[in-house]
Amino acid sequence: SQTIHQWPATLVQPVGSPLSLECTVEGTSNPNLYWYRQAAGRGLQLLFYSVGIGQISSEVPQNLSASRPQDRQFILSSKKLLLSDSGFYLCAWSVQVNTEAFFGQGTRLTVV
Amino acid sequence: AQTVTQSQPEMSVQEAETVTLSCTYDTSESDYYLFWYKQPPSRQMILVIRQEAYKQQNATENRFSVNFQKAAKSFSLKISDSQLGDAAMYFCAYFPPGANSKLTFGKGITLSVRP
Numbered sequence: 001s002q003t004i005h006q007w008p009a010t011l012v013q014p015v016g017s018p019l020s021l022e023c024t025v026e027g028t029s030n031p032n033l034y035w036y037r038q039a040a041g042r043g044l045q046l047l048f049y050s051v052g053i054g055q056i057s058s059e060v061p062q063n064l065s066a067s068r069p070q071d072r073q074f075i076l077s078s079k080k081l082l083l084s085d086s087g088f089y090l091c092a093w094s095v096q097v098n099t100e101a102f103f104g105q106g107t108r109l110t111v112v
Numbered sequence: 113a114q115t116v117t118q119s120q121p122e123m124s125v126q127e128a129e130t131v132t133l134s135c136t137y138d139t140s141e142s143d144y145y146l147f148w149y150k151q152p153p154s155r156q157m158i159l160v161i162r163q164e165a166y167k168q169q170n171a172t173e174n175r176f177s178v179n180f181q182k183a184a185k186s187f188s189l190k191i192s193d194s195q196l197g198d199a200a201m202y203f204c205a206y207f208p209p210g211a212n213s214k215l216t217f218g219k220g221i222t223l224s225v226r227p
Contacts, residue, residue, distance in 0.1 A: 034215070038155075043203065043219040057212065088155060094215075099207075100147055101215050103157035 002027035006091045006104030013111055019064075019078040021107050023091030026072065031093040033074040034101060035066055038088040050074060086111045116206050118218035125194045126226050132179075133189045133221050135204030141165075145207040146180070148189045151220070152200040160202070163187065191223075199225045 006023045013019060025031050032051050036044040046059045048066035056066050063082050067075045074091060088108050092101040115138045125131035137146070148160040163171045163180050170178050175195075179188045191198055204218040 036217075044217040046214050046216070049214060051212075059214065090157060092157070092215075099145070100159050100162050102159070106155050106157075108155075 002093075002102070004091065004093055004102060004104045006107060008107060009105065010108045011110070013081050013109065015083055015111055016080045019076070019081050019085070019109070021076040021089055021091075021109075023074045023076075023104055024072055025093045028072070028093070028095065030071060032096060032101075033068060034092040034094075035074065035076050036090045036092065038090060038106075040087075044090065048076070081111045083111050085109065116204055116216050116218035118204055118221050120221050121219075122222045122224070124224045124226060125191070125198075127194055127196060129194055130190060130192045131194055131223065133191070133202050133204075133223065135187045135189070135218055137185050137187065137204070137206045139185065139206065139208060141208045143209050146178075146187045147205040147207070147215075148176070148178070148187075149203045149205060149217075150198075150200045151203065152197075157203075161189065194225050196225050196227060199223060 003026045034049045035047040037047055038044050048056055048058055050056050050068045053068055053071055064078050086109055088106050090106045091104040094101045117136045144165045146163045150158045150160050161171050161173045161176050163178050170180050175192045177190045201220045201222050203220045205215050207215045
């Protein structure tokens with residue numbers, strides 16, 4: 001069966017520090033991968049998605065970047081965090097486009 | 113641009129009763145996918161049900177069913193025999209066709225279940 005791992009679960013970082021959130025998928029090949037951000041009590045905003053290694057589409061211009069160094073690995077990064085980067089970050093995968101997405105357990109990021 | 117609207121921010125239902133959560137969307141596509149996701153307090157996103165636009169039959173998963181009205185671009189979720197464990201935030205989502213399409217979510221609705 002397929003599983004998705006996302007870590008860390010909780011992170012507190014000072015303003016101006018770097019960020020690296022990692023997500024890996026097991027049990028499938030060539031998944032579509034997604035990073036979403038959820039502000040408190042709000043919906044999900046798509047940040048990045050990838051349909052293959054090295055292929056990254058950015059949805060929102062911001063302080064973040066994403067990379068896909070391996071088929072089932074998706075990394076969300078920042079060189080310098082801002083207070084506004086605080087939120088709940090969710091990684092997700094799907095078998096192909098137009099099918100349901102399955103989510104990791106999320107990372108609660110607090111920038112102080 | 114496609115949008116998904118969940119106009120009710122909060123709803124409440126008595127345990128064992130039925131509740132309907134509303135969702136409308138805007139699209140010019142004829143074929144697409146619609147989903148309802150549940151986010152309990154743990155914040156894990158869980159797929160509840162999916163509907164393919166080319167299928168006229170409404171999807172059903174145990175106590176969960178949808179009322180899909182394609183012409184009206186409406187996709188409501190009905191929860192029958194509500195249970196305490198149904199208390200969560202529910203998100204409606206839309207997925208258009210195409211290799212570069214993206215899954216778009218509504219703002220969600222918080223459902224509380226009264227014992």
